[in-house]
Amino acid sequence: MLLIACPHCGPRAESEFHCGGEAHIERPKDPASLSDAEWAEFVFLRDNIKGLVFERWNHAHGCRRWFNAARDSVTYEILAIYPMGSPPPALDPRRYV
Template sequence: MLLIDCPHCGPRAELEFSYGHEAHIERPKAPEALSDAEWADYLFLRDNTKGVILERWVHSHGCRRWFNVARDTVTYEILAVYPMGAEPPALERKTYV
């Protein structure tokens, strides 16, 4: 189980949180102008990164606030936690084969 350091409540068990998918994906400026295929790409196609990925999480059984997490998908190590709207921290990216 992961121990996630909520920026508002401190370290808590992963069971208190809900995963909100990949972070920093901008909503299309004119969604009505997108084709069905383009809209499907926006909604469903995400990177399946082997290594560091930026994610959104919500403390659903605590303060109920959203925040971002930089997590290594291979080791499950949480490298950084930062507020919504903030730029992601500069991180060393490991290369996995």
């Protein structure tokens, strides 16, 4: 069980949280001009990185607020927690592969 530090409630068990998938996926500025392949890229295709990942998490059974987390997908270590809407922290991805 992971212990995740909710930015509002403090450290809580993983079972209280819901992972919302990859973070920082930008909605296309002009959706009408996109080709099918580009839409598929935006809607379905994710990087599934081994190492440093940036994810959205929701404290579903606590304060119900969203936040971002940087996580090592190999060791499951949570490297950073930062608010929604802010840029990812500067972490060297080569360290986490």
